[in-house]
Amino acid sequence: METLKVIRVPIPSPTLKPYTTTNCYLIGNKQECILVDAGYDQKETKIELVRAIKENELATPASIILTHSHQDHAPGVRQLKEWNPVVFCHSFERQEVLASISPLREIKFLNDTEIIKVAGEEVIILHAPGHTSGQLNLYLPSQQVLIAGDNIVAQGTSWIGPPDGDMSDYLQTLQRLKQLTLKKIGPGHGDWVLKPYEHIEFVINRRLDRENQIKSLLKEHKDLTSDQLSEMIYKENVHPKVYNVAKRTTEAHLIKLMREGAVRLQNSAYSLRS
Numbered sequence: 185m186e187t188l189k190v191i192r193v194p195i196p197s198p199t200l201k202p203y204t205t206t207n208c209y210l211i212g213n214k215q216e217c218i219l220v221d222a223g224y225d226q227k228e229t230k231i232e233l234v235r236a237i238k239e240n241e242l243a244t245p246a247s248i249i250l251t252h253s254h255q256d257h258a259p260g261v262r263q264l265k266e267w268n269p270v271v272f273c274h275s276f277e278r279q280e281v282l283a284s285i286s287p288l289r290e291i292k293f294l295n296d297t298e299i300i301k302v303a304g305e306e307v308i309i310l311h312a313p314g315h316t317s318g319q320l321n322l323y324l325p326s327q328q329v330l331i332a333g334d335n336i337v338a339q340g341t342s343w344i345g346p347p348d349g350d351m352s353d354y355l356q357t358l359q360r361l362k363q364l365t366l367k368k369i370g371p372g373h374g375d376w377v378l379k380p381y382e383h384i385e386f387v388i389n390r391r392l393d394r395e396n397q398i399k400s401l402l403k404e405h406k407d408l409t410s411d412q413l414s415e416m417i418y419k420e421n422v423h424p425k426v427y428n429v430a431k432r433t434t435e436a437h438l439i440k441l442m443r444e445g446a447v448r449l450q451n452s453a454y455s456l457r458s
Contacts, residue, residue, distance in 0.1 A: 188213060188305045190329055192370055193236045195223030197256040202339060202423075206256040208233060209331050209370055211324070212242050213303045219245040219269070220322060220331050221372075222260035229260035245269060249294065249309075251333030252316040253280035257372070261285040274311055276318030280348070294320060312361065314354025315342055321361070328367040335361070336383065338374020341390050345432025351391065351440040358388050395437050399446065399456065407453040410435050 189212065194205035209220040210233070217237070223229040237244060250258045250273045258281055261271055265288060273281045275293040282289065294300075296311035305326050312321040315334040322331040334342045335357060344354050362384045369377040369384075377383045394417070401416055402408060408416075414431040422430050438454055441447035448457050 188303050188324070188327065189240055189242065190324065190327060190331075190370070191236055191240050191242070192376060193232055195232050195260065196226075196228050197224035205373065207370060207372055207374075208260075210236060210240065210242055210245065211302050211307065211322075211331075212245070214241055215243055216303045217243040217245045218247045218249060218302050219264075220249050221251055221257045221333070222248055222264060224256050225259035225262050227263065230263040233264070247272060249273070249320065249322065250281055251321065251331070251372070252319045253277045253284045254316070254334070255284065257333070258284035261288060274318030274320050276313075277316060280318075310360075312357045314350060314357045315344055316348045317350065317353075319357075323364055325365070328365050329370065330361060330364060330366055330368075330380070331370040332361070332372065334372035336369050336371045336377060336387065338371045338377055341387050342372070343426070343429035343433045344391075345429060345436040346439065349432070349436055351436040352443065354436075355388065355391060358384055391437075394433070395441065398434065398437050398441070402447065402454060402456045407455045409452050410438060410454065413438075413454070
């Protein structure tokens with residue numbers, strides 16, 4: 185059996201700055217191949233994937249595994265319908281995925297710790313919620329590679345926020361990913377992450393630093409809305425196009441802190457519990 189290849193294919197997409205592409209991953213060899221994520225619904229998606237399949241001498245994928253349902257990761261399935269692929273996702277995102285790939289309606293589900301075989305090698309499916317409730321990650325033990333969807337991006341950190349993101353879940357997922365034996369991580373956006381443990385630790389610390397910043401601001405100002413907090417934290421520090429998701433990340437932190445009993449909400453304003 186030929187060696188398994190894992191090929192990152194950046195697909196042009198109208199995603200969030202600083203990125204202009206979304207990563208799809210081809211996993212397989214000449215005999216068998218799967219695709220992880222399908223990019224945006226535009227003709228460039230199929231052009232880039234077909235080019236990568238030919239260049240790397242891979243079989244046309246019979247299956248597409250969607251890490252999550254967002255518009256820069258899932259709807260490109262429509263461009264690939266000639267492949268007649270079986271589309272997989274987590275059941276928690278059934279409705280969102282169906283909406284993303286409509287009018288295609290055939291999907292199947294993958295569960296946490298499920299093992300699939302690709303070109304004779306094991307791929308372990310991980311339910312890794314945080315960025316979305318049904319986020320899937322894939323771990324290839326033979327290559328010590330993690331395909332992380334938007335739980336990891338190459339530069340900076342991914343946004344986490346309602347309605348489908350959860351900060352408590354996200355931090356638990358990152359701790360779990362840190363336990364894997366890793367040589368590199370395939371992120372949702374950007375180049376391969378070649379220092380996986382440092383990068384995961386960086387993301388954890390960024391989130392915990394942001395949480396502490398929120399608590400410090402509430403201690404100083406007593407009562408603040410999520411809008412006020414977001415302006416203080418992000419207004420001068422992020423591109424205007426990502427401000428909305430930055431605000432949702434603030435809200436995710438506040439939800440976590442309320443759940444833990446550290447913060448309360450009254451009349452649209454948040455304050456520390458004494």
